[in-house]
Amino acid sequence: MTQLQPSSPASANETGAFLEVRNLSVKFPTDDGLVSAVNGMDFSLERGQTLGIVGESGSGKSVTSQALMGLLKGTSAQVTGQALFQGKDLVTLPESRMRQLRGRNIGMIFQDPLSALHPFFTVGEQIAEAYLVHNTASKKQARAAAVDMLGRVGIPSPEQRYDEYPHHFSGGMRQRAMIAMALICEPELLIADEPTTALDVTVQAQILDLMSELQQETNSALILITHDLGVVAEVCDSVLVMYGGQCVESGPVDEIFYDTQHPYTLGLLKSMPTLNSSARRLNPIPGQPPSLLDLPKGCIFSARCDYAALAGDGVCASTRPGLVVEGGHGTRCHLDRRQILTLRNTR
Amino acid sequence: MDTQAILHVQNLQKHFPIKGGLFSPKGSKRVKAVDGVSFSLARGQTLGLVGESGCGKSTTGRMVARLMDPTGGRIVIDGVDISQLGGRELYNFRRKVQMIFQDPFASLNPRQTVGTAIAAPMLAQKINPSGGMKNRVKELLEQVGLKPEHYNRFPHEFSGGQRQRVGIARAISLNPSVIVCDEPVSALDVSVQAQVVNLLQEIQRDTGVAYIFIAHDLSVVRHISHDVAVMYLGKIVERGPRDELFHDPKHPYTKALLSAVPLPDPNAARLQQKIRLRGDLPSPANPPSGCVFRTRCPLFSTLGEEQQQRCITEIPAPASTAAPACHHSGMAAAALADVQ
Amino acid sequence: MTRFIFRRAGSLILLLVTVSFITFTLFQLGPADPASAACGQECTPERITEARVALGMDHPFLIQYLDYMRGLVSPRMIGAPGAESICQWPCLGKSFQTNENVSDIIARSLPYTLSIAVGALVLWTISGVGLGLLAALRKGSATDKFIVGAASVGVSLPIPVTGLFLLLVFVNQLHLLPFTTNEINGAFGPHGPWAWVLNYFLPWVALAVLFSAAYIRVTRTNMIETFSEDFIRTARAKGLAPRIVTFKHGVRAGITPVVTMLGMDIGLLLGGAVLTEQIFSVPGLGFTAVRAAISGDLPVTMAITMLAAFFVIVANVAVDLAYAAIDPRVRLQ
Ligand SMILES: Nc1ncnc2c1ncn2[C@@H]1O[C@H](COP(=O)(O)OP(=O)(O)OP(=O)(O)O)[C@@H](O)[C@H]1O
């Protein structure tokens, strides 16, 4: 299986990519068998960039982010491959070293801000705690830092809000508080796992604006995980489409939307109603995502792919295609680009 | 259109008593979850109901299905006001309105086969289909894109999309005139969501059933609805035919809501005029005076003092198909272009 | 807050009244005749009548009850006309059997029961919560399986079985511990705390084995659930040390059900004490209550029953306050 990378593995360390993930896989032993949640992810990211990871539920988005955060260490999960963050491999880094990176160099925001905040501590205490772990400071200084951060994420009268509990906050304010907590040590990498999925569109717009603003201020890198292609189009520089724990297509945002290469991405875009769509019939992708307990031998998407017959010789069912990258745009399909282009236009 | 309307809702209200303190009497304070909602719906049409979480969409839907008693107002279906029905009459009415929920799993008994679950409403209404109950259920299964052999399966053996199909089969089993769909596709992934949306549209084409379609995803609502009503804090602020409302929204809230929807098209997203609402939804227990939207209204700050006073003191007339619930919507277009 | 305390005090009084009334009624309906019991072997009908008067049982039922209740708040005279004696407030009556003041009997027995209860409570809470937490942290390991297995055995061992077994092994066979003696009834008596611990160790273990099994299970289940909560993941994502994640963030959130259980079990403890005191022949409240009930000694039975009800309610109030202290979401307005 050939894995053509823009920066070949040997040169990655020398060029010093900010984050370079190579062949990352995660498997969970369960009672029913081995769940292959992530199956060989490759991507890289530079400071100041926003990478969107999209995919249906269960495609391995959250597991990928947890593996990067080292949150799977000490669990039964089997993590293999490499994730080089500023030259350090997050996969093999011992928990004690990883802990120093968490919160300080890599921050994380979760989907449901109510359950992600501890119900028994005030919002301020929780933010100050994040500051205190990584800074030698007095309680008073930590409080001042937390109040300042609450103000920066747009919470009115932060001095008073510091002493309130999460259940006193609205959904949007809770997510702002989570952002304050994740950013208080100004990490260089921020991973946001569906940060706006639980929020209303109007609040989602506020939160996305806020994240972009803060990212520009600190020139950090952002991994934005979502299942909403609209959110991706709005905020991301590059996109990675996941299916069955694999990256099936990746590249700059405009290319993913306007020069779609993979049949699955194509299917996703076609099945979405848009604000401008007339009352045409939607084109769903038939069938269900594959079981992660028993992935197909060939292309993971083959069972649902309209184009599988066109690749010829049953190659889709027998051989798993590798990720082929050309000019920064990667796709994992046996069809070549010209075939895709004609198909896109005829269908 | 009103003449052929199958459903007519007038000034519908639902006020919940707030649980009082230990000694303060219950009911001294109330949440106006739904406060004067009016709309009508014609046979074979879909009304989309949109708005932020907690604005009263589900409460409205549940009252129309009479799963909840209205505090006030009228719900007229086929010429009969059902808002005050009880006992036998309510039981007879039940077959006319059915409901589909966001999480069909929660409304299915895990120990009951799918066949039994679909037959349940017919048994409850003592309906004996010609050809037998089992055949009717199998017919329904096929109608919603499942297979007759699914009859003896249990809910946990189905995926989210398939369970939603079971919920739909159950809802159409009584040939209702109206189905209230409360976020039926919100928990589904886009690819599966499209399957269910298509199914709902097919059923409507075949049976002429009318839908009240509640969703927070505006693109789906736009796709499936003929008319759309936008709710804010228990009131409808604007309603009208879909294309009109989406192309030329008149109420400042509708404008803001539409502009907040992220477009799955990078170029369009870059060009999109963005009106950002500040702050959060006020508590429905303690709504602002006058216009409920005034605390977040982007138009408000551009108004002169006299006009602002009107927003603060005077409740706008309820939205009709002709005009939104805003004193100054005429100025919205020009003013909001500068606001962003 | 004041409102809360008033309300609780109100329900406390209401419950005590109800409990006392029910006990009183049951007594009237029961087969025991305290008068004939009090007058002994060579009893004549006249002497029984005399005894009835002396015990105040010649009055109608309701008057007896009201008299009794009045005694709780003011002193009253007790005894046959002519031989009356004053019973100081709070008057719980005099024993039909020994004519002793019931409050004295209680004051004498209570320290024994407290000795057993306090020690057992501490022992089972620490062992139950500690082992449950350990099992949760090592979920799926051999340690976990062993603890869970031991707990399911422990929960099915009745106190008489454990108690007798312990006595047989540690006292009779191994001579590691002394027989329990009635001379020690507090940690700060003349014999010192160590003697107290040795003296009550076996009763504590007998009770703790039964109770801690349930605590292990509840703690384990709740801690496992809590450790999978999103806020624990957040705590780890901040880079906090595992120790802080487990104890500051985890235990505080996962411990609330244990607090509820403690509240309920403190009430149950007296029931456990009855058996334990019998087995280890400790003259505590349980022991006294059983004897009083058998011999129809109404005032003693009443007093102990009401004391038990009192403890149950106080424990419940304590649980509510503890809850409010732990969880800000239930804080009282
Ligand atoms: N049983 C109840 N008692 C008190 N208040 C209630 C009750 N049910 C709903 N409410 C309140 O009524 C308002 C409207 O609720 P409703 O469920 O209709 O909102 P919704 O528009 O469906 O929101 P969502 O998009 O989150 O489903 C909310 O403020 C809610 O808190």
Ligand SMILES: Nc1ncnc2c1ncn2[C@@H]1O[C@H](COP(=O)(O)OP(=O)(O)O)[C@@H](O)[C@H]1O
């Ligand atoms: N701890 C775990 N044990 C077993 N399977 C897991 C575990 N965590 C996640 N998975 C499985 O891994 C797959 C990917 O999950 P996830 O990354 O959460 O998906 P998403 O893309 O929706 O974020 C899912 O099938 C999920 O059930």
Ligand code: SF4
């Ligand atoms: S490899 Fe074959 S099955 Fe897979 S996406 Fe390409 S055409 Fe479809």
Ligand code: SF4
């Ligand atoms: S009435 Fe006033 S506050 Fe309300 S929407 Fe119109 S302009 Fe805004």
Ligand SMILES: [Mg+2]
């Ligand atoms: Mg996820």
Ligand SMILES: [Mg+2]
């Ligand atoms: Mg709802």
